[in-house]
Amino acid sequence: MKILAFDTSGSTLNVGIFDSTTGLFFAHNHEHDLARTHSMKILPAISELMRKAAWDYKDLDRIAVTAGPGSFTGLRIGATVAKILASQLSCDLVAVSTLFAISDSIKLTAGQLKVPLINARNHNVFAAAYDQQGKVVVSEKHWVFSKLLKQLPKNSCFVFEEGSGDEFKNEIKDNAFKFVEQKSNRLIDPKVLAKSALFLPVIDPDHFVPNYLRKTAAEMNWEAKHPEAKDGEYSKYVSEV
Template identity: 30%
Template sequence: MILLAIDTASALCAACVYDSVARKVFGRAVLDLGKGHAEHLIGVVHDAMAQADVDFSALERIAVAVGPGSFTGVRVGVSAARGFAMALKIPAVGVTTLEAVAAEARETFGARNVMAVLDGGRGEIHAAVYDEAGREIMAPMAMTLADAARMALKHSALLAGSAAAAVAKEAGPEPRVGPERATTDIRIYAELGAAKQPGEKPKPLYLREADAKPQAGFVLPRIRS
């Protein structure tokens, strides 16, 4: 199966073309943007497709990072994935950043329980726990640093993600720390996406409300006809 994977959930804007039979990435493109995913994503996808030397007609599935992460970035990636899937009449699947971070940790440190922990801002930790086979033990949720530390100890989990060091410091000397990034290599999103069964269309995974909200004082009154 030839799959296009997209990740815009963090500062990266990444895409790759992956062959699930050969288990190989044939083309990839990655930009470290911070912001501006909407302006650059199509170009990144084009570069990955050109490197792989495949046409869109060869794609059989789209995989996309659905968060948690940047509100705007996640929306951009999910919208693009759903658009590609609709136009090409192929399935799209969502992969959470947490399961991808955990998968990288297992790949690096071997099969074990992994607690993926991301800095959610406002003092929150976005976390999920997966067993040695990647099965979900604790669903993604927002929690305090103290609660995250307790969960890591409860599950004897390796910590991975952008908040791993902070959670480990809170928990004490026991938890081991793996990769400490807000996302992971686009190849891992592709591998996880290839292994999933297509179902509902991918949608953003938000664990807290957006920072930007309408200012009530500037809302115009509705005109009744």
């Protein structure tokens, strides 16, 4: 199976192509990108990898994309590209939790729980906990950090992008937990992301929206102006803005 995988959820654009039959793999040359540049770089990065592999776009069987949480702008870019390609090429689309992708991309000491963490500001985080086999132990959620700590067993190890978790380090240490910092270009491995598409469910591109785990400020403002809208009427919000 020929798979295109990409992650636009953070500061680094990760793109890879993987052939599960031959093992062929090429990855975009990682660089520290601001999320606002992903829209300019993702398609050239994909085209360059396709050229290296001598693949035609019609050869693609499946597309894997990180679905969130993460940068609101970055996630929208990834979702848009994934939806268009999957629809135009009539290939499968698989949406992968960003937190699961972070967890799956790192190897820890046997027995440790992986707790991928994304800073959500104001001492809040997006986080979940997984065992070594990828089974969910604590479901992904938008957490107040102090409340998250109370949900975790002591064999938990936090994983986050270098520099993004500085405000949490003292609390992590004070509660006898461990943490690992990863450089932005190592946080999500595009090969691991591609492989996860082999066992995760295929979704309908027309119904795919990013999983922000919380509403954007723009969406909350829109809902305040439209009290008649039912909770979850995301399509009406999107069509207006």
